[in-house]
């Protein structure tokens with residue numbers, strides 16, 4: 232059994248969670264070009280290393296962020312989505 | 323036991339002498355890896371089924387023989403050797419059915435074509451419906467398939483029972499079988515033999531197969547690749563075909579090409595050998611499980627991809643439990659059977675469950691990518707038309723819908739429903 236640490240519910244079996252794929256920038260729906268839409272919809276991070284993803288604890292319908300290593304299958308960190316903007320403002 | 327000349331177990335002395343003779347050269351179907359030449363007309367990245375099939379078609383039908391296949395590991399050690407060998411053409415869209423139908427017919431003739439027994443066994447594929455919604459999608463697939471002249475029909479529970487008498491119909495239960503999609507053209511072949519057969523044919527015509535040769539980068543001038551840097555030196559090149567399986571997104575990136583691909587593991591497992599009882603391929607989308615019996619008697623069990631992306635071939639107990647659950651639901655008497663082996667491959671998944679083939683932003687760089695969990699069946703047809711494309715320097719008509727450009731024009735070819743659980 233693999234354990235994921237939910238920022239809201241604490242450590243739970245990973246079967247209780249659903250992955251929603253890498254975090255990526257939204258496009259401006261009014262002004263985005265076809266190419267920008269295409270990139271937004273279909274081109275996602277596939278790095279061999281640490282990626283940042285949206286996850287959900289399904290029974291409580293709580294969405295949050297996880298940092299995961301795509302080669303070692305380690306979960307590095309999990310935190311609430313509100314921290315995301317803080318991290319992005321810093322970098 | 324005494325061995326003597328008359329015993330069928332004795333190695334005749336003359337044979338031993340023959341083998342030890344100084345001028346005896348053992349027959350090798352695939353020559354040892356030679357030194358790299360300075361230049362090749364065509365370099366194929368990836369010595370899996372797809373790359374080797376392309377090499378065969380280039381050398382046999384287009385007279386292009388100054389060809390190198392570069393394989394970072396050993397021959398067919400990627401997804402080709404890990405797949406569960408379902409061959410079928412029961413897809414949903416016109417473009418896919420047309421393409422995979424030709425794939426199936428090339429398998430029908432493959433042992434002849436390669437003079438190598440690939441053990442193609444066209445035993446039919448039965449996909450099960452446990453809900454009305456699934457049955458409706460089966461009607462759509464059956465009508466599409468009939469329109470293209472493939473053998474496919476929707477069958478009722480009585481016919482399901484006739485085709486596969488050992489199935490648990492689960493009448494009144496949670497997973498009651500309400501009907502099936504019966505695809506008589508479906509079958510399996512031996513994956514190693516397919517790769518080996520293409521490799522042997524290509525090698526006979528002069529294609530060089532370089533194992534343990536990893537592509538590390540490209541020299542690009544203008545809109546063309548001029549040279550490929552490998553772990554064994556740099557070669558200049560006329561054309562490149564990329565067929566790197568699970569590494570497709572990363573290899574393309576080395577050439578500066580972005581691909582809408584993410585890597586997901588796909589796992590499978592086999593049981594101990596049993597008496598033959600399962601004479602068709604059986605699959606259930608609702609249970610995310612499919613089964614077939616190999617010619618050794620083992621039950622091969624596979625299902626859906628891992629739930630999150632990963633560039634690793636580790637296996638998990640979660641998926642094994644899920645597969646075992648599906649298998650025991652369909653065939654309860656399997657509950658005591660032991661598992662012999664389990665494994666995973668890294669699959670290169672596209673957003674629409676359809677491959678990416680043909681042109682790239684570089685004029686002499688051709689793609690055979692995005693084969694995800696469904697590309698073994700396409701080995702011959704992809705090889706044939708990639709070779710055709712390179713020889714004519716023009717994308718073959720049948721490949722045009724599968725272009726990398728389809729994402730920008732939103733001309734996706736959605737095969738998720740016909741692919742996610744059956745491959």
Ligand SMILES: Cc1cc2nc3c(=O)[nH]c(=O)nc-3n(C[C@H](O)[C@H](O)[C@H](O)COP(=O)(O)OP(=O)(O)OC[C@H]3O[C@@H](n4cnc5c(N)ncnc54)[C@H](O)[C@@H]3O)c2cc1C
Pocket residue numbers: 367368369370371372373392393394395396397398399400401402403404405406407408409535536537538565566567568569573588589590624665666667668669693694695696697698699700744745
């Ligand atoms: C468990 C599992 C079950 C499957 N079941 C089915 C099925 O039932 N039916 C079906 O049709 N498909 C199935 N598939 C999918 C199928 O296996 C693949 O789509 C198909 O084998 C792809 O063949 P390929 O030759 O393109 O890739 P591969 O066989 O993966 O070959 C690519 C090769 O490229 C090499 N390579 C990678 N990077 C480099 C580099 N930088 N330099 C040099 N070489 C490199 C790799 O080592 C590899 O050998 C399954 C896959 C898995 C994992």
